[in-house]
Amino acid sequence: MGRSCMTCASPIEAGHITHKSLNDANSCGQCVKKPPAFDKVIAATRYKFPVDKALSELKFNKQLHYARSLSHVLERRIRLSYEDTPLPQALVAIPLHPKRLSERGFNQSDIITRHLSNSLGIQLSNALTRVKDTPHQIGLSEKQRRKNLNNAFYLRKSLPTHIALIDDVVTTGSTVSEAAKLCLNSGVKTVDVWCLAKT
Numbered sequence: 184m185g186r187s188c189m190t191c192a193s194p195i196e197a198g199h200i201t202h203k204s205l206n207d208a209n210s211c212g213q214c215v216k217k218p219p220a221f222d223k224v225i226a227a228t229r230y231k232f233p234v235d236k237a238l239s240e241l242k243f244n245k246q247l248h249y250a251r252s253l254s255h256v257l258e259r260r261i262r263l264s265y266e267d268t269p270l271p272q273a274l275v276a277i278p279l280h281p282k283r284l285s286e287r288g289f290n291q292s293d294i295i296t297r298h299l300s301n302s303l304g305i306q307l308s309n310a311l312t313r314v315k316d317t318p319h320q321i322g323l324s325e326k327q328r329r330k331n332l333n334n335a336f337y338l339r340k341s342l343p344t345h346i347a348l349i350d351d352v353v354t355t356g357s358t359v360s361e362a363a364k365l366c367l368n369s370g371v372k373t374v375d376v377w378c379l380a381k382t
């Protein structure tokens with residue numbers, strides 16, 4: 184997968200200057216300057232061909248087998264990444280707005296989350312709900328994305344202190360950041376982000 188930032192999982196170009204103090208070894212400049220709400224992103228792979236095709240087939244043509252095969256890859260990365268640190272106590276899928284859910288018939292993040300919950304033996308939580316139907320984020324600036332996502336989520340029950348948020352694709356991270364902030368404001372201490380693909 185090449186070298187990537189240990190916080191946001193974005194690629195770090197060869198020769199790019201990285202910050203190597205004790206706390207931010209191998210994080211990208213962006214994460215050092217303005218640390219995100221979440222602790223780290225673990226991605227099965229990069230969002231590029233053929234994974235981008237597989238993920239759009241999954242979402243729009245209900246090719247659910249892609250979720251299962253990519254979840255296996257993600258599971259292996261998670262096991263490696265948590266060899267020396269405790270796994271989260273609950274897994275939380277990034278929810279779809281009920282309107283989108285009824286249009287599509289399934290939430291791909293739920294499928295991934297269920298797979299990982301079974302294979303890793305970590306409980307699922309449905310505490311996080313989506314109360315705002317956010318328009319597609321494609322082509323929007325980071326500022327517009329954040330504005331769209333303002334108050335998009337709601338927590339209907341409490342969560343343990345260490346959780347993982349799970350989404351199919353993480354691009355700028357604005358969606359998971361918004362959800363992570365809400366969790367952190369509600370007593371969660373550590374939020375990790377797991378995804379099938381990171382741009």
Ligand SMILES: [Zn+2]
Nearest residue numbers: 188191211214
């Ligand atoms: Zn980063």
